[in-house]
Amino acid sequence: MTAPTIKIARTLWGVDGFNEPGKWDELFGRIKAEGFDAIECTTLTWRCDPKLLRELLDKHELGLICQIHTTGGDIDATTGEYQYLTSSKLHAHLASFVKLLTEAAALKPLFVNSHSGHDSWSTETAVAFFKYALTMEASLGVPVVHETHRQRLLWNPYSTAEILKTEALKGKLKVNCDLSHWCCVCEHVFDATSARDDWWPATLALVAEHCHFVHCRVGHAEGPQVNAPEAPEHAKDVDAHFGWWRTIWQAQAARAGAPPVVWAEPEFGPPPYMQTLPFTNEPVSDLWKINSRLMVPKKKWVHTLGGQQGGGYVQVDVEDEEAATKASGLAVSAALRELAVQDVEAVAAAKAAAEVQAQARAAVQREGNLKGAEMAAAARQTGVTFFCTPLVSAEGELPLLNTALQAMNAPADAAGGGGGAVALGKMLFSAAEGEQLAIVTYVPSGQNVIDVSEWTASVLEAIGGKVMLGPPKMVSNGTEEGRGTRVEAAVAADPDAGKSPTKDLDVGLAAAVAFLKQKGALPSDLE
CATH class of the missing domain: 3.20.20.150 (Divalent-metal-dependent TIM barrel enzymes)
Incomplete structure (x- = not known):
């Protein structure tokens, strides 16, 4: 029917x-x-x-x-x-x-x-x-x-x-x-x-x-x-x-x-x-x-x-x-x-799927809060304003990486926590073996050192393979100071070419750091 x-x-x-x-x-x-x-x-x-x-x-x-x-x-x-x-x-x-x-x-x-x-x-x-x-x-x-x-x-x-x-x-x-x-x-x-x-x-x-x-x-x-x-x-x-x-x-x-x-x-x-x-x-x-x-x-x-x-x-x-x-x-x-x-079975399945999704979002928010807080603390100690990090809980999904970014950028006193790292540039990675490597890049407004699209494109070029690159989008955590630009990207798994999301993650992290050093956004001797 x-x-x-x-x-x-x-x-x-x-x-x-x-x-x-x-x-x-x-x-x-x-x-x-x-x-x-x-x-x-x-x-x-x-x-x-x-x-x-x-x-x-x-x-x-x-x-x-x-x-x-x-x-x-x-x-x-x-x-x-x-x-x-x-x-x-x-x-x-x-x-x-x-x-x-x-x-x-x-x-x-x-x-x-x-x-x-x-x-x-x-x-x-x-x-x-x-x-x-x-x-x-x-x-x-x-x-x-x-x-x-x-x-x-x-x-x-x-x-x-x-x-x-x-x-x-x-x-x-x-x-x-x-x-x-x-x-x-x-x-x-x-x-x-x-x-x-x-x-x-x-x-x-x-x-x-x-x-x-x-x-x-x-x-x-x-x-x-x-x-x-x-x-x-x-x-x-x-x-x-x-x-x-x-x-x-x-x-x-x-x-x-x-x-x-x-x-x-x-x-x-x-x-x-x-x-x-x-x-x-x-x-x-x-x-x-x-x-x-x-x-x-x-x-x-x-x-x-x-x-x-x-x-x-x-x-x-x-x-x-x-x-x-x-x-x-x-x-x-x-x-x-x-x-x-x-039917009843479909509704029950939908409810169960929704519960799984809610648990996944909660895990990503917790990891985002923690990573954001670590970034904010490191920035205060070293003066570094750009970071590259993998997130395990996002499981290669771009929507979950965006949830993590929101948690990192949320004020530290926000309900349910918040990373307090809205003023820091970030490239986030998450690998799902056999599926894809997801990447979300964020650069806050007001800085003129790093272009968000150029940074992302350089990393994708280093990784190679079947890539997807979205257009830059303006995002905000609700305040003018919290505005920034975000780009989403992904690299598909390609086992026939000897490529895997886990290996691509290592290549991507190295390329992201190298780009920042080349642009002077990171000290050249930073490990």
Whole structure:
């Protein structure tokens, strides 16, 4: 099966400016800049200015998902509060559905997400409503998904399964799965490995057959939303939800054909969904960041005053995923785009690989801190400002050598240590036998003795063989004094020519020192 492409929508629920047309241009620009593909909004947004809404969504190349609430959608003239569910009568919900769907269809949405009907209805009444809803959907030519939401027809897994099995709806009704509601209703996070939940795999498979949209919110046994999905105390609940979502997306992909495209939406909500602190009513987490962190977009953006795209959001040039997520304020967490289509074994393998990588980075940082401190001490004693050194822990990998360079250049009082050697020139070597010799060269700004590219090229010439030499790049440890220029290079292993990375390392070290002596950057009698 081809892995599905997951398109991500951003909910406007609880977002500042959702009902202020003057803020939409900047808001939609920000949403697009963070990598989202569409927005989802209710009548509270589109009734403000339907024409402007459509124009700005087109400008920012965002799709629209309209959310409707049968017997809701209006503001109570007396209380000023939003009306969500005002009747339990079938005829009232049918009339409301027609009115709201017609209104939403005029906006040309990708599809409509409906909170449909009333949870008190029998299966027969629910089926009657859905049959009429399917007729209206076909008449207006706009797809409709019906959400698994509390107070509504699909409010629990048991009656939902009965409804979806009826001949009139089987394979026809489209569902939006927000399974966090079911955890709350049943006061339980379903576990297919438990004897009490032996019914769950079949129900999940049935729902997946009908699902066309997923609201990605992690619920728990006592509520529809955990306070922070990265928190370790919620790991079991997060893993359960991601497992369900993957099952659903794989089912969608199987019936969608190639190339399959499926839609999802991080939908953590504001208070009272979001927990608050007592007496202050302050939310315990940042709603915007949670709904961004769940997806970790491929493009990395940061907010800067005067930015040209998205009302202050501009793309940044970062060199690795960890730095990118830090730069954009996003956490490295369960990413929908990355984990959605992987099976359990692949996810476990990815986690294990990530742990190995984290251990390797930690080892390189420790070695970099130590080597940097030794360089700084030697410079104070001898006045030497250029050094050449091998690093064992980098294992011939350029990214790890760059991590070591960052550790060497970090201030000595930095968190986790730091070599304090930012003012010193360096050529770092790391050999991986059978693979390559990696080289990273750094020359601080403000000196006019050594050219970073010339130094590196002279070493590569001495080594010979199959070499790679990258262009010089400016780097910084965050201060003007810490700026410098870095060059990356590598020499491939070539056993047929009698060359090995270990032997090339010895040649490279000798050539690097010889170049420094020739340029007067090292005393000629220095051993």
